[in-house]
Amino acid sequence: MTENASRAGSGELLRLDGIDVRLSGREILRDVGFAIRPGEFTGLIGPNGAGKTTILRVILGLQAPSSGTVILAGEPRGKSGRSRAGSLVGYVPQKLLIEPDMPLRVRDVVALGIDGNRLGIPFPSRARRELVTSTLRAVGADGYADARVGELSGGEQQRVLIAHALISQPKLLLLDEPLANLDIRSAQGIVAVLAKLAREQQIAVLISAHDMNPLAPVMDRIVYVAAGRAAVGSSEEVLRTDVLSKLYGQHVDVLRVHGRVVIVAGEDGADPASPGALTGQPDPVFGSGAA
Amino acid sequence: MSGVGHLLRYIAEPGLLSSGPVRIAALVGAVVAITSGAVGVFTVTRGQSFAGHSLADVATTGGSGAFLIGLNQFWGFLVFGVGAAAFMEIIGVQRRRGRDVATGVILGAALGAAALFLYLGSETTSTTGASFTILFGSIFVIASSTVPVLVASGLIALIVVVALSRVLLLSSLSPDIAAARGVPVRLVGAVYLIALAVSVSLSAVAIGAVLSTALLIGPAATALRVARGPGRAMATSAVIGVIATWLGIVLAYDSYYWPPRGHGWPVSFFIVAFVFVFYLLTYLRRPSRPGRGQVAQTAADPAGQAGPGERACSAAS
Ligand SMILES: Nc1ncnc2c1ncn2[C@@H]1O[C@H](COP(=O)(O)OP(=O)(O)O)[C@@H](O)[C@H]1O
Ligand SMILES: [Mg+2]
Numbered sequence: 001m002t003e004n005a006s007r008a009g010s011g012e013l014l015r016l017d018g019i020d021v022r023l024s025g026r027e028i029l030r031d032v033g034f035a036i037r038p039g040e041f042t043g044l045i046g047p048n049g050a051g052k053t054t055i056l057r058v059i060l061g062l063q064a065p066s067s068g069t070v071i072l073a074g075e076p077r078g079k080s081g082r083s084r085a086g087s088l089v090g091y092v093p094q095k096l097l098i099e100p101d102m103p104l105r106v107r108d109v110v111a112l113g114i115d116g117n118r119l120g121i122p123f124p125s126r127a128r129r130e131l132v133t134s135t136l137r138a139v140g141a142d143g144y145a146d147a148r149v150g151e152l153s154g155g156e157q158q159r160v161l162i163a164h165a166l167i168s169q170p171k172l173l174l175l176d177e178p179l180a181n182l183d184i185r186s187a188q189g190i191v192a193v194l195a196k197l198a199r200e201q202q203i204a205v206l207i208s209a210h211d212m213n214p215l216a217p218v219m220d221r222i223v224y225v226a227a228g229r230a231a232v233g234s235s236e237e238v239l240r241t242d243v244l245s246k247l248y249g250q251h252v253d254v255l256r257v258h259g260r261v262v263i264v265a266g267e268d269g270a271d272p273a274s275p276g277a278l279t280g281q282p283d284p285v286f287g288s289g290a291a
Numbered sequence: 292m293s294g295v296g297h298l299l300r301y302i303a304e305p306g307l308l309s310s311g312p313v314r315i316a317a318l319v320g321a322v323v324a325i326t327s328g329a330v331g332v333f334t335v336t337r338g339q340s341f342a343g344h345s346l347a348d349v350a351t352t353g354g355s356g357a358f359l360i361g362l363n364q365f366w367g368f369l370v371f372g373v374g375a376a377a378f379m380e381i382i383g384v385q386r387r388r389g390r391d392v393a394t395g396v397i398l399g400a401a402l403g404a405a406a407l408f409l410y411l412g413s414e415t416t417s418t419t420g421a422s423f424t425i426l427f428g429s430i431f432v433i434a435s436s437t438v439p440v441l442v443a444s445g446l447i448a449l450i451v452v453v454a455l456s457r458v459l460l461l462s463s464l465s466p467d468i469a470a471a472r473g474v475p476v477r478l479v480g481a482v483y484l485i486a487l488a489v490s491v492s493l494s495a496v497a498i499g500a501v502l503s504t505a506l507l508i509g510p511a512a513t514a515l516r517v518a519r520g521p522g523r524a525m526a527t528s529a530v531i532g533v534i535a536t537w538l539g540i541v542l543a544y545d546s547y548y549w550p551p552r553g554h555g556w557p558v559s560f561f562i563v564a565f566v567f568v569f570y571l572l573t574y575l576r577r578p579s580r581p582g583r584g585q586v587a588q589t590a591a592d593p594a595g596q597a598g599p600g601e602r603a604c605s606a607a608s
Binding site: 057060061062089091093096098101102103104105108109112115116117118119120121122146148164 | 332335336455456458463468470471514521
């Protein structure tokens with residue numbers, strides 16, 4: 001995969017440098033920087049409240065950093081220039097649950113990904129319909145193209161939203177906690193779809209999660225976020241007691257249990273022997289970025 | 292149209308369609324119903340029926356004030372409705388909650404002013420029918436000179452909402468996605484709120500300020516229960532509104548011969564009653580195949596078992 005990536009020019013699709021974000025006087029992100037190359041599968045991992053959503057919002061131009069730069073496809077993002085992200089970046093926000101009375105069929109939601117930002121009504125055409133169908137097929141959601149999207153399960157809605165983000169043929173797909181609240185099999189299905197997109201269409205995937213384990217087999221790299229700061233590298237480089245302890249600002253242990261990575265606080269944190277640590281609950285450490 | 296006329300001759304009094312006021316009522320009623328139907332679909336999906344009610348309350352003040360100073364009430368509805376929409380945008384009512392209490396107090400004051408205007412108005416003109424007209428509608432007494440204004444306003448609101456439909460849907464799906472794609476979400480919301488105010492003003496002329504949101508919310512809520520795509524929902528909502536309005540006009544015309552003799556029943560009552568009945572009818576429908584999503588899920592599940600990174604999603608196709 002990385003060989004393919006280096007073939008695509010200088011290689012970097014996205015670069016964040018020295019990103020600071022302050023919200024209502026509080027420091028949310030400090031000196032966050034990393035780069036993503038085409039086709040790379042990057043996990044944005046960290047406990048709740050660490051700043052993952054904020055990082056994605058900075059990339060999208062929804063949140064202006066107080067300092068630092070975002071370079072997308074070789075062009076720096078201006079303070080106000082958010083339109084550039086339009087076709088380059090596909091986005092699946094977190095906790096998006098569509099209510100049953102939303103008058104949208106699955107294919108309507110996906111079609112909004114083509115030109116939902118335009119005025120007027122779209123001219124229905126065969127090409128348009130087929131593009132929607134083939135995109136749904138790519139994420140394994142063509143079985144319910146005509147269902148009302150609000151009546152689908154959470155996992156099915158996630159696939160539809162991925163198709164919506166995908167149909168404008170972005171180079172970068174940002175997904176904010178798409179696996180939260182999914183059962184293990186649905187989560188694995190989504191991960192498989194994303195890994196395939198990254199591999200076969202060279203779409204860079206940046207996916208946030210508070211539990212890294214479902215992503216472990218497919219992640220090329222990890223951006224681990226804790227308390228507003230980030231450590232970047234391969235899982236061997238990042239998931240280490242010394243690296244994460246420094247990030248959290250207190251001692252944490254990185255344990256490998258039954259092939260899963262579990263991060264637990266040392267002295268003054270959660271009890272390492274708590275049942276959550278072993279049964280695959282999300283990181284039982286810091287409830288909400290308390291460090 | 293002739294088929295409809297033929298049918299009407301059986302159920303309605305002769306002379307229905309040759310009556311000038313009835314023709315005007317049928318035309319304006321249709322325009323109002325179509326506009327409210329299309330606008331209402333977004334009112335419901337955006338969760339803004341409270342905003343619709345608030346605009347109607349403030350429009351009541353405008354309508355009664357216009358009546359007091361001898362202006363056509365539509366201008367009162369419109370100016371106050373649009374003004375209220377602008378004000379709501381500024382204080383951020385669109386972002387829901389939090390402003391409930393302040394809004395409630397303001398609306399109370401607005402209706403109080405309406406009561407005063409209506410009282411003063413009926414004192415000076417001694418036409419008791421006027422307050423009834425403002426509160427409960429006047430579709431049979433629309434001056435032919437105001438018809439072009441009403442039709443034009445309705446068409447403009449309709450065109451604006453149809454033009455914004457995709458952007459509105461994307462914003463309802465997720466304001467963040469819309470913003471990331473360059474949609475000026477707040478501006479779109481403000482323009483929509485103004486179209487909503489125009490629609491409520493028209494509806495206030497037809498079925499009265501108090502009832503105006505019935506024609507906005509009722510047909511849309513009904514359509515959203517039966518139609519799937521957004522285009523179909525808007526069309527269905529408009530058709531339901533037109534049918535309810537026309538049936539209401541027919542029965543109201545007929546009711547001059549019902550007890551108590553010589554007093555027609557208010558047309559607004561019939562329209563709102565039909566809207567309500569249509570809504571109830573959707574609950575008689577069997578829910579649409581509930582198992583469908585689950586079937587699809589099982590089809591996709593082998594993907595999950597195949598293991599991440601493998602040929603997972605091809606199994607689903
Ligand atoms: N608009 C805001 N104003 C102030 N603080 C905020 C705002 N949005 C988020 N935060 C804070 O920023 C921190 C990071 O939030 P977020 O990026 O959503 O974390 P994550 O997505 O990792 O759970 C949290 O502590 C949160 O409370
Ligand atoms: Mg988050």
